[in-house]
Amino acid sequence: MRYIDLRSDTVTMPTDKMREAMFRAEVGDDVYGDDPTMKELEDYAAKLVGKEASLFVPSGTFGNQLALLTHCKRGDEVILGDDCHIVQHEVGASSVIAGVQLRTLRSNKGALDPQEVKAKIREEDIHFPETGLICLENAHSNGRVIPLENMQEIHNIAREHNIPVHLDGARLFNAATYLNVDVKEITKYCDSVMFCLSKGLCAPVGSMLAGSREFIDRARKGRKLMGGGLRQAGFLAAAGLVALKEMTQRLKDDHENALLLGRELSKIPGIKVNLDDIHINMVFFDMSQTGYDTNKLVKEFLNRGIKINPAENGLMRFVTNYWVTAEDICYVVNTLKELIKNRA
Numbered sequence: 507m508r509y510i511d512l513r514s515d516t517v518t519m520p521t522d523k524m525r526e527a528m529f530r531a532e533v534g535d536d537v538y539g540d541d542p543t544m545k546e547l548e549d550y551a552a553k554l555v556g557k558e559a560s561l562f563v564p565s566g567t568f569g570n571q572l573a574l575l576t577h578c579k580r581g582d583e584v585i586l587g588d589d590c591h592i593v594q595h596e597v598g599a600s601s602v603i604a605g606v607q608l609r610t611l612r613s614n615k616g617a618l619d620p621q622e623v624k625a626k627i628r629e630e631d632i633h634f635p636e637t638g639l640i641c642l643e644n645a646h647s648n649g650r651v652i653p654l655e656n657m658q659e660i661h662n663i664a665r666e667h668n669i670p671v672h673l674d675g676a677r678l679f680n681a682a683t684y685l686n687v688d689v690k691e692i693t694k695y696c697d698s699v700m701f702c703l704s705k706g707l708c709a710p711v712g713s714m715l716a717g718s719r720e721f722i723d724r725a726r727k728g729r730k731l732m733g734g735g736l737r738q739a740g741f742l743a744a745a746g747l748v749a750l751k752e753m754t755q756r757l758k759d760d761h762e763n764a765l766l767l768g769r770e771l772s773k774i775p776g777i778k779v780n781l782d783d784i785h786i787n788m789v790f791f792d793m794s795q796t797g798y799d800t801n802k803l804v805k806e807f808l809n810r811g812i813k814i815n816p817a818e819n820g821l822m823r824f825v826t827n828y829w830v831t832a833e834d835i836c837y838v839v840n841t842l843k844e845l846i847k848n849r850a
């Protein structure tokens with residue numbers, strides 16, 4: 507049975523082209539530096555985001571944590587938003603792996619206040635930790651894209667204090683699509699960037715970490731330490747190359763579908779959607795006023811061929827992706843209307 511899967515864009519299956527490319531990939535032991543397809547991906551990805559070098563990592567979490575490990579020494583402090591993925595969804599790894607202290611700032615819908623960032627940078631004092639890194643996230647996992655001026659301002663402050671900036675760009679290409687700019691216009695405001703191949707770009711596994719040659723050389727060793735030295739990884743790189751060459755330019759379709767979904771949901775009495783917050787492929791909404799139990803919805807939807815996640819902090823999140831069509835969106839909305847209308 508074919509499901510309409512709105513749980514995340516991580517659920518995307520590889521395209522036929524990716525399967526072909528994986529089947530035919532020329533591979534070697536990448537820990538020995540012998541994998542030509544991986545080399546091609548790492549060169550291609552680095553150029554794409556305007557950095558000297560890049561490195562394939564098993565997941566986005568791995569890439570972010572490797573960035574912390576490579577930029578910081580133990581005990582350093584990292585400045586970042588209190589609602590960012592590194593704080594909320596990475597199992598506390600920063601304290602386990604890099605051994606850093608997270609200094610969270612309250613974010614304004616994902617954006618940090620540059621003056622507050624500046625105020626939190628540590629001076630030299632025998633009691634203080636050293637500020638080792640500033641982390642930004644764009645697109646944010648709240649579905650919004652952070653304005654470039656905000657990134658630029660924070661990057662300038664970081665430069666003045668000689669502190670690197672890492673960008674969690676899991677959905678970097680969604681952000682570029684929304685802003686209608688080349689990704690380099692975003693990545694020029696960071697020293698390192700992580701972006702996922704495995705989300706809306708449909709590759710089965712993997713993310714990239716990009717930065718200066720020197721940074722990536724050190725990160726390569728850190729990746730080995732973390733158990734991420736992969737052998738014939740060219741099979742994954744082959745799919746990643748298709749992701750970067752063919753899947754980044756079509757994300758606007760997912761964004762349009764998300765907007766369609768948001769608009770149609772907002773017409774259902776009792777459903778609250780903030781349409782202004784739909785920048786990429788994610789629709790957050792509150793359906794508590796409908797009186798329909800959201801855990802029941804998960805079950806009833808599943809019976810009707812739709813997969814969704816339960817509410818988190820009272821909010822539902824539907825994510826569009828390559829395998830979800832505008833027709834599917836209409837089916838989802840109509841099914842929801844029927845369920846609410848006929849509820850016992």
Ligand SMILES: *Cc1c(COP(=O)(O)O)cnc(C)c1O
Pocket residue numbers: 516564565566567568570591592643645646647674676677702704713
């Ligand atoms: C998904 C995501 C990650 C982590 O990626 P995984 O591959 O799931 O580990 C990191 N940051 C953001 C903003 C994400 O959305």
